[in-house]
Structure formats: C-alpha cells, structure tokens
Amino acid sequence: MANPQNIVKQNVDGAFFVDQTCISCSNCRDLAPQNFASAGDYFAVFNQPKTDSERAMSLDALVCCPVGAIGIQSENKGEYDIKKAIQLVPKEIANSSAKVFYLGFNSPDSYGGKSYFIKSGSGNWMVDSPKFTRHLVDWIKSQGGLSHIFLTHRDDVAQAGDYAKEFGAKRIIHRDDLDAEPDSEIVLEGVEPVSFDSNIIIIPQPGHTKGHCMLLFNEQFLFTGDVLTADKENKLAQGGYCWYSWKVQQESLAKLAQFKFSVTLPSHGRSVIATQKLMSEQLRAIIR
Ligand code: SF4
Ligand SMILES: [Fe+2]
Numbered sequence: 094m095a096n097p098q099n100i101v102k103q104n105v106d107g108a109f110f111v112d113q114t115c116i117s118c119s120n121c122r123d124l125a126p127q128n129f130a131s132a133g134d135y136f137a138v139f140n141q142p143k144t145d146s147e148r149a150m151s152l153d154a155l156v157c158c159p160v161g162a163i164g165i166q167s168e169n170k171g172e173y174d175i176k177k178a179i180q181l182v183p184k185e186i187a188n189s190s191a192k193v194f195y196l197g198f199n200s201p202d203s204y205g206g207k208s209y210f211i212k213s214g215s216g217n218w219m220v221d222s223p224k225f226t227r228h229l230v231d232w233i234k235s236q237g238g239l240s241h242i243f244l245t246h247r248d249d250v251a252q253a254g255d256y257a258k259e260f261g262a263k264r265i266i267h268r269d270d271l272d273a274e275p276d277s278e279i280v281l282e283g284v285e286p287v288s289f290d291s292n293i294i295i296i297p298q299p300g301h302t303k304g305h306c307m308l309l310f311n312e313q314f315l316f317t318g319d320v321l322t323a324d325k326e327n328k329l330a331q332g333g334y335c336w337y338s339w340k341v342q343q344e345s346l347a348k349l350a351q352f353k354f355s356v357t358l359p360s361h362g363r364s365v366i367a368t369q370k371l372m373s374e375q376l377r378a379i380i381r
Pocket of ligand 1: 158160
C-alpha cells in the first residue's frame with residue numbers, strides 16, 4: 094500500500110502518486126507513458142491522468158506495480174474502482190489474431206519484469222513468472238490451465254515454481270541458467286532452436302545471460318526477455334544490461350535475423366508492433 098507520507102517529491106499534485114518504495118523498474122511508464130516518468134532515483138507522476146483512457150492506464154500501472162508504490166490520495170479514492178481495475182488484468186495484447194496476454198502483477202523478484210500467457214491449442218504457456226496471486230490462478234484456470242512455463246533466463250523465474258506446482262506445468266529453462274530454477278522439468282541444451290508443437294520455437298540467445306532464450310509464437314510474437322526492447326521512437330532496440338557478453342549477444346542477434354516476427358514482447362520496456370519487413374530492417378540495423 095503506497096504511503097502518501099513517503100511520497101516522491103517530483104510527483105505533481107493530484108490523485109495519483111508514487112512513494113519512495115519505488116524500485117525504478119519503469120513498468121508504470123510502459124503502461125501509462127503519458128503520466129509516469131523517471132525522476133532520478135524513483136519514478137513519479139509527472140502528469141495527472143485527464144482522460145478516461147489515461148485514468149484506465151494509470152490504474153493498470155497501480156495494479157501491476159511490483160512493490161505497490163503507486164497510490165491514490167484518500168480524497169480521490171471514491172473516484173477510482175481499484176477492485177474493478179484488478180478484474181481487467183490480464184490484458185490481451187492489442188492487434189493480435191492469436192490469444193496472447195500480458196499477465197500483469199509483475200514480481201519484485203524479477204525486478205518488475207513482465208510475464209505473458211499464450212493460449213495454445215495443445216496447452217497454455219506462461220512466459221516468465223508474475224507474482225503468485227489467487228486472482229491470476231483463478232484467471233489461468235478459467236483459460237483452461239497451464240501446461241508449460243518458459244523461462245527466458247535466470248533473472249525472471251520469480252514464482253514459477255508455485256505456478257508449476259499449482260497447475261502441474263513443466264518449467265523450461267536453458268542448462269546455462271538452470272541454477273536459478275534447478276527443479277525445472279525441461280532443460281534446453283546448446284544453441285540450436287527447439288520446436289514445441291507446430292507454432293512455438295524456443296531460440297537460444299546467449300549474451301544477456303549465458304542461458305538466455307527467446308520464444309517465437311505463430312511466426313508473429315517474439316518474447317524477447319531482456320535482450321530486445323523499444324527505443325523512444327518505438328523502434329526495436331537492445332536492452333541496456335548485459336551480464337554475460339555483449340559480443341555473444343551480438344552473435345546471437347545475427348542468428349535471430351532468420352526468423353520472422355512482427356510483435357516483440359519484452360520483460361522490461363515496451364513492445365514493438367510492426368510489419369515483418371520493418372521488424373527485420375530494425376533488427377538488421379541493431380546487428381550492424
Ligand atoms: S511500476 Fe512501481 S516500482 Fe516500477 S517504476 Fe513504477 S512506481 Fe516504481
Ligand atoms: Fe535479465
């Protein structure tokens with residue numbers, strides 16, 4: 094519960110505020126870019142929501158903040174229905190022909206990384222783990238359960254073990270990041286892509302960590318973990334952190350160029366939605 098006594102001083106006056114428990118994960122800016130921005134050590138509300146759309150997006154940011162650092166001033170609480178906002182998460186990804194969702198409820202254990210849900214005919218998949226919440230468990234049950242939990246890399250395992258136990262789902266991680274989730278049921282080896290079903294390919298992409306992988310669904314959605322994100326112009330860009338090797342990451346991205354995709358879904362930062370041709374050009378520009 095955010096505390097107005099512990100407010101970040103850069104917040105502008107109004108209903109929404111960020112307090113100093115903020116871990117600067119940037120998720121609020123990703124979800125409500127018109128209203129939240131970085132303010133040095135923390136994020137803050139730099140523009141109070143004015144339209145219905147901005148109010149809805151700011152409520153999404155409040156619900157999905159990994160540490161509950163976003164609050165509504167007590168005099169404004171009657172204007173917002175937080176319980177209803179919770180019911181609106183997970184969110185279906187816009188413009189999708191297949192069913193892919195942002196799960197929300199980012200976990201502080203993955204530094205507020207995003208996780209996703211794929212509705213697939215042969216069983217539903219989770220990509221990286223959110224917080225373990227009763228709301229999400231019930232929602233996943235309503236979608237038919239969970240067969241696989243794909244972990245892009247060691248940083249984003251969060252509560253995957255709890256979800257695996259709840260649903261009997263198989264966790265998938267690369268051998269080189271296995272120590273982060275040692276009980277995983279499926280362990281990937283080497284650097285060759287691995288197909289699951291007819292429409293899912295897991296693509297090893299070492300660099301950010303040694304065992305980092307991406308997942309390609311339907312030749313459309315590329316779950317990019319911490320390697321690819323969006324720049325300020327909403328173009329494809331590399332993430333800012335690399336724990337293993339930038340050189341290896343560059344070599345991995347060169348191999349990624351053989352795959353087609355048109356939507357990127359990162360752990361941190363915003364998605365890019367483009368044509369396959371444009372996406373390919375932006376990836377090649379990064380590789381160059
Ligand atoms: S989502 Fe929460 S923790 Fe992350 S930057 Fe925003 S206020 Fe801070
Ligand atoms: Fe990471």
